[in-house]
Amino acid sequence: xxxxxxxxxxxxxxxxxxxxxxxxxxxxxxxxxxxxxxxxxxxxxxxxxxxxxxxxxxxxxxxxxxxxxxxxxxxxxxxxxxxxx
Numbered sequence: 001x002x003x004x005x006x007x008x009x010x011x012x013x014x015x016x017x018x019x020x021x022x023x024x025x026x027x028x029x030x031x032x033x034x035x036x037x038x039x040x041x042x043x044x045x046x047x048x049x050x051x052x053x054x055x056x057x058x059x060x061x062x063x064x065x066x067x068x069x070x071x072x073x074x075x076x077x078x079x080x081x082x083x084x085x
Contacts, residue, residue, distance in 0.1 A: 027065075029079065035062040038079050051078065058083055 028041035039045050042065055051061030063079035 035079070035081060038063045042079075045079070048078075051080075054080060 065077040068077040
């Protein structure tokens with residue numbers, strides 16, 4: 001359940017209306033970055049070519065961080081991007 005909540009939170013921030021595009025989201029990743037930019041900004045992040053899809057396939061996880069720690073709890077952070085734009 002914790003993984004799902006973190007994933008949804010990040011997806012909502014990345015797929016938002018575009019307001020505050022410079023807002024830092026996770027370890028230097030910011031709204032509006034490309035998958036390549038997120039890979040460069042987030043240590044140990046890996047490209048996920050066939051990641052999870054949201055919103056009828058228009059939003060897809062393309063980058064994942066398997067070892068995200070928040071307050072001594074381990075999470076998996078998924079970075080989602082709008083496809084086809």
